[in-house]
Each structure stands twice: as structure tokens, then as C-alpha cells.
Amino acid sequence: MALEKSEYLSNLIKQVNQESERxxxxxxxxxxxxxxxxxxxxxxxxQDKMIEKNLNIGSYSKLDYxxxxxxxxxxxxxxxxxxxxxPGVEISVRKKKSTDRSxxxxxxxxxxxxxxITLIPIEYFSIDDFARQGPFGIDVTGNKIHNDRYxxxxxxxxxxxxxxKRLLDILINPNEAKYDEVSLIEPTNNKIDPSNIKVVxxxxxxxxxxxxxxxxxxxxxxxxxxxxxxxxxxxxxPKILIASQSHVAVDNILKKVxxxxxxxxxxxxxxxxxxxxxxxxxxxxxxxxxxTELIKHNSIKFARPLLERLAEPATFPFEEIFExxxxxxxxxxxxxxxxxxxxQFLEESPNTRLKEYTSILKDWYHKLNSQEQFxxxxxxxxxxxxxxxxxxxxxxxxxxxxxxCVIIDEAAKSTFPExxxxxxxxxxxxxxxxxxQLPPIVNNLDDGSKQEKxxxxxxxxxxxxxxxxPNIAVSLTKQFRMHPNISRxxxxxxxxxxxxxxxxxADERTNFSRWHxxxxxWLSTSLKKEREETVSESKAYSNMTxxxxxxxxxxxxxxxYKDENANVKVGVISGYxxxxxxxxxxxxxxxxxxxxxxxxxxxxxxxxxxxxxIVFYSVVRSNQKKQLGFLKDNRRLNVSLSRAMSLLVIxxxxxxxEGVAIKEHNYFRDLLGYIERFPVECFKxxxx
Numbered sequence: 001m002a003l004e005k006s007e008y009l010s011n012l013i014k015q016v017n018q019e020s021e022r023x024x025x026x027x028x029x030x031x032x033x034x035x036x037x038x039x040x041x042x043x044x045x046x047q048d049k050m051i052e053k054n055l056n057i058g059s060y061s062k063l064d065y066x067x068x069x070x071x072x073x074x075x076x077x078x079x080x081x082x083x084x085x086x087p088g089v090e091i092s093v094r095k096k097k098s099t100d101r102s103x104x105x106x107x108x109x110x111x112x113x114x115x116x117i118t119l120i121p122i123e124y125f126s127i128d129d130f131a132r133q134g135p136f137g138i139d140v141t142g143n144k145i146h147n148d149r150y151x152x153x154x155x156x157x158x159x160x161x162x163x164x165k166r167l168l169d170i171l172i173n174p175n176e177a178k179y180d181e182v183s184l185i186e187p188t189n190n191k192i193d194p195s196n197i198k199v200v201x202x203x204x205x206x207x208x209x210x211x212x213x214x215x216x217x218x219x220x221x222x223x224x225x226x227x228x229x230x231x232x233x234x235x236x237x238p239k240i241l242i243a244s245q246s247h248v249a250v251d252n253i254l255k256k257v258x259x260x261x262x263x264x265x266x267x268x269x270x271x272x273x274x275x276x277x278x279x280x281x282x283x284x285x286x287x288x289x290x291x292t293e294l295i296k297h298n299s300i301k302f303a304r305p306l307l308e309r310l311a312e313p314a315t316f317p318f319e320e321i322f323e324x325x326x327x328x329x330x331x332x333x334x335x336x337x338x339x340x341x342x343x344q345f346l347e348e349s350p351n352t353r354l355k356e357y358t359s360i361l362k363d364w365y366h367k368l369n370s371q372e373q374f375x376x377x378x379x380x381x382x383x384x385x386x387x388x389x390x391x392x393x394x395x396x397x398x399x400x401x402x403x404x405c406v407i408i409d410e411a412a413k414s415t416f417p418e419x420x421x422x423x424x425x426x427x428x429x430x431x432x433x434x435x436x437q438l439p440p441i442v443n444n445l446d447d448g449s450k451q452e453k454x455x456x457x458x459x460x461x462x463x464x465x466x467x468x469x470p471n472i473a474v475s476l477t478k479q480f481r482m483h484p485n486i487s488r489x490x491x492x493x494x495x496x497x498x499x500x501x502x503x504x505x506a507d508e509r510t511n512f513s514r515w516h517x518x519x520x521x522w523l524s525t526s527l528k529k530e531r532e533e534t535v536s537e538s539k540a541y542s543n544m545t546x547x548x549x550x551x552x553x554x555x556x557x558x559x560x561y562k563d564e565n566a567n568v569k570v571g572v573i574s575g576y577x578x579x580x581x582x583x584x585x586x587x588x589x590x591x592x593x594x595x596x597x598x599x600x601x602x603x604x605x606x607x608x609x610x611x612x613x614i615v616f617y618s619v620v621r622s623n624q625k626k627q628l629g630f631l632k633d634n635r636r637l638n639v640s641l642s643r644a645m646s647l648l649v650i651x652x653x654x655x656x657x658e659g660v661a662i663k664e665h666n667y668f669r670d671l672l673g674y675i676e677r678f679p680v681e682c683f684k685x686x687x688x
Contacts, residue, residue, distance in 0.1 A: 033172045036454070037154055040417055043442075043455060044147050044154075051147075054138040055101070057084055060093070063104075065127040072105050072119040072127070074136065082112045082540040082577060087606060090139035091119055094131040103139040104130055111581045112540035149393040150417030153424055162424035163402055170208050171459070174467045177208040182471075188229040188260075192222055193503065195477050200226045202471060203430055204234070211411075211464055211473035212432045215495055216642035217481025217611065220432050224407055225256040227430065231405060232261070232383065239402065242386045243422040244409040245440075249609055253409060254386050267379055269387040296365060303361055310354040389414055392422045405430065410609070411460040415440040419459050435461035436494055437639050438608050477501060481611050483509035483519040485681035486641075486648055493670045494638045509646040511614060512564045513557055520648050520682040522675055523549055525622070526655035527686050532622045540578030541629075546618045546651045547582050549687055553616065553649065554587060554597060561596035571612035572601040573640050575631055579603075579620045608639050615644035619652025628660045634667045641671070654684070 058079030065072055074091065085091075085107055092101045105119030156162050157171070164170075170177050182205045187197055196219055203210045204227065214220035224242075231238050244250045247270060258266060308316045349355055379385055379401060389408065406426030411419055412433030418440070423429050435458055442455045467473050477499040479487050484502040491500040506519075515521050525531040525545055533543045550572060561568050572587065574580050580603050589599035600612065617640050621628055630636065641648060650671075657668040675682040 033168070036416065037158055039454065040415075041151070041154060044150055044417070048144070048147055051143045054084065054143075055092070056135050056137045057081070058137070059133075059135050061133050063093075063127060063130060063132050065121075070121065071108060072121050072125075074104070074117045074119060076115045076117060076136075079115070079538050082110055082536070082538045084138065085110055085117060086577065086603075091117065091136055092139035092141075093136045094134050096129060096131050101137075101139075102130070103141065104136075109581070109584070110540075110577050111585065112536050112538055112542075112578050113581065113585070146390050146418075149390055149421055150415075152393065153417050153420035156424040157420055164208060164427050164429070166208060167423065167429075171463065174209060174211075174463045174472055175469055177206065177210075177472050179207055179210075179471045180205045185230055187226060188233070189222065189226055192226055193219065193478055193480070196223050196226070199223055199474055199476060200230060202474060203227050204230055206430070206472070207428060209429045209431070209463075209472065211460065211467075212430070213464060213473070213475040214432060214434050215436070215476065215479065215498060215500055216434075216490060216638070217479035217487070218476035218500075219478075219480055220409065220434075220476065221252055221256060223476070224253055224409060224432060227407065228253075228257055228384065229260065235404065238383055239404050240384050241392065241403040241406045241422055241425060242384060242409070243389050243392050243406065245389055245414040245418065246410060246609075247388055249409045250386050250388060252609065257384065261384070264378075265382055266384045266386065267382040269379075269385065270391050299361075299364070303357075307354065307357060307361075310351060310357065311349075314349075316354075387422070389418045389421050392425065401425070402427070404428065408432065412458045413438050413440055413608070414458060414460075415442060415455065416459050431460050431463070433458070433460045435464060435635075437635055438605060439633075439635055475499070478503045480504060481645055482642065483644075483646055485519040485678065486644060489520060489671070489674050490638070490642050492674055493641075493667060494634065511568075511646040512560045512566060513614070513647055514560065515647070515683055518681060518683045519646065520675060520678075521650070522654060522672070522682075522684040523553070523649060523651045524654045524684060524686045525549070525651065526653050527688060531653050531656075532624075533620055536578065540581075541576040541620055542578040542582045543618065543620045543622065544582065546620065547579070547586050549651050550583065550616045550618060551586050554594070554599065557614070558594055558597050567596050567598065568614060569598045569612040570600070570614045570616065571607065571610070571643055572599065572616045572618065573604060573607055573643065574601075574618040574620055575604050575629075575636060575640070576620050577603060579618055583618065604636050604640050607643050611643055611645055613645050614647040614649070615640075616649045616651060617641065619650065619657070622653035622656045626656070626660050628657075628662065632660075632662045632664070632666075634665070637667050637671075 058076050060074050061077045062075040063072060064075070074093075079085075087107050087109070089107045090103050091105060091107060093104045094100065095102050103122050105121040105125070107117060108120045109118040110116075111118070157168055160168055162168070166176070179202075182201045185197065185201055185204070187200070192200075199212060200223060203212065203223075212220065212223060214223070228240060228242070231240060242250060242253055244253075250268075250270075254266065254268060304318050307318060310316075385401070385403070403426045405428045406422045407430045408414070408419060408422055409432045411431040412435040419431075439456050440458050464473050475498055478501045479490075480503040481487075482490065482502070482504070484504065484506050487500065487502040487504075491498065509519065510516070511519075528545055531543075531545050533541050535541055554570065554572075557568075557570070572583055572589075574583065580601055583601045587599065587601065589601055619631070621631055641650075654668075654672055657666075658672060660666060660668070672684075675684055
């Protein structure tokens with residue numbers, strides 16, 4: 001009896017200690033979360049003040065509109081730094097004969113050498129509306145709007161006004177999230193890997209939140225597609241919000257599901273210029289336009305005979321009266337040149353009822369043409385709504401919609417307040433991302449500051465580190481993109497703690513290059529005299545030696561694929577806009593000389609989520625000061641090295657990279673060490 005009592009007391013003390021520890025941990029997490037929210041609130045207030053500094057970043061001497069490509073060339077004669085100007089940034093200039101600023105277009109390409117910035121113009125653009133010379137800057141209107149949305153989302157979370165009232169508690173301690181027993185599913189995609197089916201089943205069983213880490217090539221989009229399809233099958237009229245940090249990621253998911261459902265079941269929110277052509281039919285504006293035109297067409301069939309009867313014995317000029325509200329094709333052919341005074345007809349008509357009906361119908365058509373008030377109806381009846389994270393707050397009516405599930409892709413690329421915008425709208429949240437790839441971009445902070453490092457940590461990463469419950473957070477374990485050797489290298493260097501199997505065989509990832517039996521090649525510039533980087537006055541980094549080597553290798557590659565009567569997709573990646581511009585100038589990827597190569601040249605940030613057969617990675621940096629810049633970030637290197645399916649070619653000064661001292665860790669040394677350890681699949685060659 002005494003033994004039982006002693007054992008009971010021992011267990012009781014143990015439980016009390018566990019609860020006490022749990023309480024202290026929750027209190028600490030709560031304080032940390034509140035500190036983070038306060039830090040973000042403070043940061044947003046600071047950014048509001050600093051946004052104005054980007055209003056003027058330089059001046060231009062000429063604007064050229066190129067109708068063939070529908071682009072604008074802005075010729076800069078002075079600029080603070082090209083590093084501020086990245087593809088996707090909106091540029092504003094003065095309106096003609098005015099001091100008012102207006103958005104001119106979105107940056108498509110930057111050529112620092114010629115001081116030319118290529119822009120995609122805004123909708124309904126006319127070059128005659130803008131001053132041909134003067135100051136230019138980053139359009140701050142969008143930044144201010146985004147900051148207001150971030151504040152709104154932070155307040156929703158802080159004051160527990162999110163759709164899931166437990167959301168703040170779950171973010172403080174994700175282990176508090178609830179989930180049901182896992183049920184087996186019949187997959188809609190018979191090619192999905194069994195390991196990923198299990199992930200889908202767990203995601204469906206989650207009631208509050210579920211995290212999916214997807215290393216490169218592990219089929220994140222396929223998993224998201226299956227989750228959506230299963231929700232559409234299992235639930236009656238579900239409401240699903242699909243969001244991401246980028247338009248490209250949203251469109252990639254939409255492309256997967258769009259053919260399975262009626263056009264009215266899927267709505268795409270966003271700016272036309274940033275949405276892919278494949279998604280245009282699902283744009284809310286396009287759907288609203290089609291819906292209102294159908295209503296207008298049907299109403300004409302009813303209204304025209306009614307008004308004509310009321311006008312008898314006089315003839316009622318329907319087309320002339322409503323020509324501003326309806327198109328010629330809807331109302332039938334009529335003589336637009338006929339002289340007819342609509343105002344006079346209505347004023348002189350003694351028929352009060354006719355005038356009243358005509359006025360009501362004109363007002364109705366006017367409301368239909370304005371369309372915006374009908375967008376809410378389109379969104380409310382759709383099952384799947386697709387948007388960027390910030391775009392989810394783009395229209396006021398979105399805030400009135402409740403979503404059964406919010407699925408956020410590239411969640412590890414989104415800042416804390418950015419990802420909150422869609423999160424506060426959902427009863428259940430599924431976050432998909434990889435905190436070992438590109439981090440969130442936090443603007444207007446000192447590079448390398450403690451504050452920046454804290455804010456750069458995504459909510460996805462924070463939650464993933466807080467839980468080891470496989471019912472709340474999992475990692476995908478099989479990759480289907482890369483040659484097994486490239487996959488092994490990625491796992492060895494970046495995912496040593498993960499299970500990461502290869503789902504493809506080596507003979508499925510062959511290449512016809514001069515290193516056809518290799519899958520990883522390093523072309524060393526260390527013995528070249530002119531191997532070092534150059535830095536322009538605008539701080540644009542480039543490396544001519546590496547660019548010329550890549551161009552020569554591409555010429556050789558093109559001939560070899562021509563001999564094999566085969567085509568191949570090649571990506572040329574660099575971490576710097578200056579090098580990207582130089583590579584595009586030298587290689588000319590659109591040139592007809594590339595008969596068998598489809599070449600894309602982008603910086604690292606534009607490549608996450610993409611894949612090509614062969615990648616050439618230009619390191620760029622090589623200097624006497626042993627400075628590596630942001631290339632020391634292992635996440636950017638991970639993205640650069642994991643895009644190739646068959647062959648990865650790195651071009652750079654390996655001796656310089658070996659000698660760089662990095663406080664955290666030198667991942668280039670790991671890469672060079674891997675190449676040395678596996679000489680059968682890898683090769684290092686000195687260029688002279």
C-alpha cells in the first residue's frame with residue numbers, strides 16, 4: 001500500500017513538473033511572439049518613413065516605347081544603385097506638365113553598362129502621358145498599401161479576430177494544434193508517390209494547421225494539387241484560398257487544377273500584367289465581364305420588346321438610346337452616323353412610364369459595366385480562390401469571405417505579416433515551403449543587423465522548429481527532379497538531417513555535353529589572370545571571364561545537341577543583376593544561333609520553383625579582399641545548385657572560395673569537397 005502511495009506521489013510530482021515546464025515554455029513562446037509582433041509593428045512604422053526615400057533614386061534623359069515587344073526603355077543618366085532595381089519592381093516618373101508621380105511600368109530587365117532599364121508598361125499605357133526626362137524612383141504607392149495590409153493582419157492576430165480564434169495560441173505553441181485520425185484516400189493522381197499520399201492524408205486530418213517542408217524537386221505542387229482535389233471530393237461546396245508570395249507559384253498551382261473544374265469554380269485575383277496567360281480566363285475581372293455581358297444580353301431580349309410596346313405608335317430607337325451602355329454586337333447593327341438626339345426624344349416624349357423604364361435600364365446597364373460591385377458575387381460562389389499573399393487583401397470584399405482552408409505555397413519566402421494576410425482568413429491553414437531555400441526579403445534594414453536576421457526568419461521556419469509532431473509538420477522525402485548524384489550532393493550539403501531519396505535513375509537524366517558521363521562539373525577560373533569581379537559605380541557586380549567561358553561552352557553544347565538531333569533547356573543563373581545583364585548581352589539567348597538550346601538567363605531569386613535540363617551557375621565573386629557578399633547565404637546557393645535535372649556546371653574561382661572565411665559556415669568548401677570525393681560522377685577542370 002505504501003509502495004503504491006509512493007508511486008502515485010512520484011507520478012503526481014512528475015506530472016506537476018511537466019505541466020509547470022509546459023507552462024513556462026508557453027509563457028516564453030508567448031513573450032517571444034508578442035516581441036516579434038511588436039518588432040514588426042515598429043519596423044512597418046520605420047518603413048513608412050523610409051519608403052519616401054525610394055521615391056527618387058535617379059534621373060533619366062529619355063523614354064522609348066518599343067511597340068514590337070510592348071516594352072519601355074528608360075535611359076538613366078544618374079542612379080543611386082542598380083541593386084535597388086530588381087525585376088518586378090514598379091517604377092514611377094512624373095506625369096507630363098505635372099509634378100505628380102505615376103507608375104510607368106514594372107522592371108523587366110536591367111542593363112547597367114548602357115544605363116537602360118526595360119519596363120513592362122502598366123495597363124492602358126500611353127507614353128504621351130509621361131515626362132520624357134526627369135527624376136524617377138520606385139513606385140511607393142504599392143509599398144504603402146502593403147504596409148497597411150500588414151498592419152491590418154497583425155491587428156487581426158493580436159486581437160484574436162482571425163477566422164480561427166485559436167490561431168495566436170497555435171503560433172505561440174504549434175503543438176496545441178488539433179488533428180483527427182488519419183483516413184486513407186483514393187488519390188486522384190495515379191502517379192503521385194506513396195510517400196506523398198501519406199502527407200496528403202495527414203494534411204486532410206489536420207484541423208488547425210499543417211506544415212509541409214519540401215526540399216527541391218520533391219513534388220510540393222503535386223501534393224498541393226492532391227490536397228485540393230481531395231477537399232473538393234470530400235466536402236460539400238468547400239471554400240479554399242490558395243496563396244503564395246509570388247504570382248508564378250500561384251499560377252503553377254492553378255495550372256494543375258484548372259482543367260478539372262468548371263471555370264466558375266475557380267477565381268484568380270491579381271494584376272493582369274503579373275498573371276500568366278494560362279490563368280487569364282480565371283481572372284475575376286474576366287469572369288465578371290463575361291457574367292455581366294451575359295446578363296446584359298439576356299436583358300436586352302426582354303427589355304427591347306417591352307420598351308417598343310410602351311412607345312407605340314412611335315418607333316423606339318433602342319440602339320441609339322443605349323449605345324453608350326451596350327456594344328453594337330449585342331444590340332444589333334445600326335447606323336452610328338444617324339443624327340438622333342436621345343435627350344430630345346426623352347424630353348419630348350409624353351410617356352412617363354417609358355421615360356422611367358428607360359432611365360432604370362440605363363442605370364442598370366451602367367452598374368453592370370462598372371463590374372466591381374459584382375466581383376464579390378463571383379468570389380463568394382467560387383470554390384477555389386487564387387491570389388498572392390498581399391493580393392488576398394487587394395479588394396475589400398475578400399475580407400468578408402470565410403475559407404474552410406487556406407493553402408500557402410512558398411510560405412518560407414514570406415515575411416511574418418505577409419503570410420498572416422491569408423492566414424487570418426482561414427479556419428484551417430496548410431503551409432508549404434522550405435526554410436532552407438530563399439528567405440523572406442526584408443527591405444529598408446541595415447544589412448546583417450540582428451533585427452534583420454530576426455525578421456528574415458519566416459513564420460514557417462519558426463513553427464517547423466517548434467514542433468516535432470508528425471501530425472502537425474512533415475518533410476517530403478523523395479525528389480523527382482535531379483540526377484541521383486546532384487540529389488545526393490544537395491542532401492549531403494544542405495539536408496544532412498533529412499531523409500531525401502532519389503526518385504529518378506541516372507539513365508533517366510543523361511546529357512550530350514562533352515562531360516556526358518558526369519552530372520556535376522566545376523570550371524575553375526583560378527589560373528586565369530583576369531578572373532576577378534568588376535563593380536560599377538552603381539554597385540552592379542559582374543565577371544566578364546565567367547560570362548565568356550559560359551558563352552563558349554554553350555556554343556559547344558549547341559553543336560553536340562545538334563549532332564544528336566536533340567533539344568535541351570538550359571538555365572544560366574547568377575546571384576547578381578549586373579552579371580545577368582552581361583550574360584544576356586554576350587549570349588543573346590533569343591538569337592537564332594541557338595538552334596538546339598532553349599536558354600533562360602536569370603538571377604537566383606527568379607529561379608526558385610523552376611527546373612531545366614542543364615544549369616550553368618556563374619559565381620561572379622573573386623577579389624583580393626576575400627569578400628563573398630550575400631553568396632555566403634547557403635539558402636541562395638541551395639536554390640542555384642538544385643535547378644538542374646541532368647547536368648550542373650559551376651563556373652568560378654574555386655581557390656578564392658576555398659580561402660574565404662565565413663563566420664557561420666563555408667558551403668562552397670563543402671561543394672568542392674563533394675566534387676573531390678566523387679570523381680566518377682563529378683569533375684573539376686581548369687580553364688586557361
